[in-house]
Amino acid sequence: MREIGETGQDDWLKRLHVDASGRDQAIEELRCYLVRGLTKSLSHRYGGKLQIEDVVQVALLKILSSLDSFQHRSRFTTWALSIATRIGISELRRHYYRDVSLDTSSSGSKIQLDVEDASANRAEQYEERKELVTKLEKLINETLTDKQRIAIQGTLAGLSVEVIAERLKSNRNAVYKLVHDARLRLRQELESEGITIEDIEMNVA
Amino acid sequence: MFSYSQVIGLLTSIATAVPDTLDCDGCFEMISEFAEAEIRGDELSVGLKSVQLHLSQCPCCAYEYEALLEAIRDAETK
Numbered sequence: 001m002r003e004i005g006e007t008g009q010d011d012w013l014k015r016l017h018v019d020a021s022g023r024d025q026a027i028e029e030l031r032c033y034l035v036r037g038l039t040k041s042l043s044h045r046y047g048g049k050l051q052i053e054d055v056v057q058v059a060l061l062k063i064l065s066s067l068d069s070f071q072h073r074s075r076f077t078t079w080a081l082s083i084a085t086r087i088g089i090s091e092l093r094r095h096y097y098r099d100v101s102l103d104t105s106s107s108g109s110k111i112q113l114d115v116e117d118a119s120a121n122r123a124e125q126y127e128e129r130k131e132l133v134t135k136l137e138k139l140i141n142e143t144l145t146d147k148q149r150i151a152i153q154g155t156l157a158g159l160s161v162e163v164i165a166e167r168l169k170s171n172r173n174a175v176y177k178l179v180h181d182a183r184l185r186l187r188q189e190l191e192s193e194g195i196t197i198e199d200i201e202m203n204v205a
Numbered sequence: 206m207f208s209y210s211q212v213i214g215l216l217t218s219i220a221t222a223v224p225d226t227l228d229c230d231g232c233f234e235m236i237s238e239f240a241e242a243e244i245r246g247d248e249l250s251v252g253l254k255s256v257q258l259h260l261s262q263c264p265c266c267a268y269e270y271e272a273l274l275e276a277i278r279d280a281e282t283k
Binding site: 042073081082088111114115132133136152157158160162172177183197200203204 | 211212216220228265273276
């Protein structure tokens with residue numbers, strides 16, 4: 001079997017083409033390369049409960065069906081690894097967050113933020129944090145749309161936008177935009193209430 | 206009820222929020238090119254700077270990118 005380095009990056013497309021002779025060997029070489037790349041890098045993420053061989057099989061199918069979309073902006077193997085990594089992380093997230101609930105009802109219950117466990121050295125600092133969190137809670141509940149509030153609730157619970165999208169039966173791009181627009185809106189609203197970025201940074205330090 | 210430690214994460218993302226021209230799929234399309242440019246230490250083109258900005262705004266994509274860099278290193282190790 002050839003080593004990966006012996007296959008020129010442009011040769012991959014030819015060798016993996018559906019009519020190419022030796023295609024099976026090329027697929028096997030790529031499979032070994034992906035397994036070598038993913039085995040350690042995914043083992044310590046989200047509990048690492050994943051069959052790498054299964055992920056690589058799914059990734060190979062995706063890669064082989066997407067050869068036409070490879071734009072030669074990077075080496076072929078880096079492009080293939082990016083696809084396999086994304087598939088692996090998605091699977092890990094799905095498994096890791098399977099028991100975490102998210103209230104996706106459109107009316108969505110109001111979000112409540114707790115300031116009681118805020119560590120503060122001085123009573124004055126505690127009062128500042130309390131004021132900031134109280135304002136933030138009010139802005140989340142009064143200025144965001146229902147969908148934005150649900151998405152923010154998901155991020156507060158530690159869910160990634162990908163998992164939130166799955167729960168909302170939406171897509172990752174749309175949920176990212178929801179969350180990002182909500183953050184920008186909250187920043188703008190906090191500033192209009194006289195809270196500067198420096199104030200926020202002081203309270204999260 | 207969300208704890209203050211959970212609120213800190215949200216406040217940090219609010220404090221660092223800036224307009225982002227890419228979505229996650231747009232970032233993914235250029236991520237392998239971005240990874241190689243960063244590994245080589247190349248100066249980033251305008252397009253790749255938009256990837257860099259998206260990664261600073263999207264923890265989901267940033268986490269996948271971190272895993273990709275590790276995978277590239279491991280895959281190249283004979």
